[in-house]
Amino acid sequence: VTEQIGSFMDTIKSINNSYGWGHSTSYFRHPGMKETEFLAHCFENAFVGNSVFKKYMPDLYEEMIRYARSLK
DSSP states (O other), X not given: OHHHHHHHHHHHHHHOTTSOOSSOHHHHHSXXXXXXXHHHHHXXXXXXXXXXXXXXXXXXXXXXXXXXXXXX
């Protein structure tokens, strides 16, 4: 569960650097890192799952899964 919380908070930080935690703020300032982290968590949700994410942001969780599965 701790790892799932960390993934959830890291995703939040990739969307808005003022919230969440995980990677440092400077990490997300590098071009492309916000997008890279968000995409990584899309795949994580699609292929591993995250019950914390599903409980607290179910719409975004499902959309991330749909997006990851749509990429070919």
